[in-house]
Amino acid sequence: xxxxxxxxxxxxxxxxxxxxxxxxxxxxxxxxxxxxxxxxxxxxxxxxxxxxxxxxxxxxxxxxxxxxxxxxxxxxxxxxxxxxxxxxxxxxxxxxxxxxxxxxxxxxxxxxxxxxxxxxxxxxxxxxxxxxxx
Amino acid sequence: xxxxxxxxxxxxxxxxxxxxxxxxxxxxxxxxxxxxxxxxxxxxxxxxxxxxxxxxxxxxxxxxxxx
Numbered sequence: 001x002x003x004x005x006x007x008x009x010x011x012x013x014x015x016x017x018x019x020x021x022x023x024x025x026x027x028x029x030x031x032x033x034x035x036x037x038x039x040x041x042x043x044x045x046x047x048x049x050x051x052x053x054x055x056x057x058x059x060x061x062x063x064x065x066x067x068x069x070x071x072x073x074x075x076x077x078x079x080x081x082x083x084x085x086x087x088x089x090x091x092x093x094x095x096x097x098x099x100x101x102x103x104x105x106x107x108x109x110x111x112x113x114x115x116x117x118x119x120x121x122x123x124x125x126x127x128x129x130x131x132x133x134x
Numbered sequence: 135x136x137x138x139x140x141x142x143x144x145x146x147x148x149x150x151x152x153x154x155x156x157x158x159x160x161x162x163x164x165x166x167x168x169x170x171x172x173x174x175x176x177x178x179x180x181x182x183x184x185x186x187x188x189x190x191x192x193x194x195x196x197x198x199x200x201x
Contacts, residue, residue, distance in 0.1 A: 068160060072175050072178060074165075
């Protein structure tokens, strides 16, 4: 139940941010991008708040949700997905960097190259950190 | 890693849902464990052993991977 309350507070805060964005977008000079993002944020937060309210009414669903959040298989799947996403992203960035070099778009190639190097350095940093920790 | 979870569960006339609730996981995890697609962590292995009133060795069968 504690987790549901935390999620509700977070969603409520995001809902307020969304409403603020919509109000700012429509009161000043109309900013379609801000209006779109605000509307999307309000919609997503409102739907999730309604879903949370429905779950909170049913103790069985609350228990299932709590199990799902702490369950080791879900955490394992999440870690695998994060690892796959990171490897795919770095691989794609590397390929695009090479394409940009080939197309003589040096600035984009340099920026992407630095990004790839940065990600690899961050990986090495955390790898060393966890190696010492465990 | 093979396991005897399905066998022990059937011997005790326990449903996957009941076992899942007892050891604090989802039914999907029990399905994955029984089919061998997922290997339990040590804490979950202990919870399963406690639940069935047996040892971890009686539930999980370690097999060396072929080289």
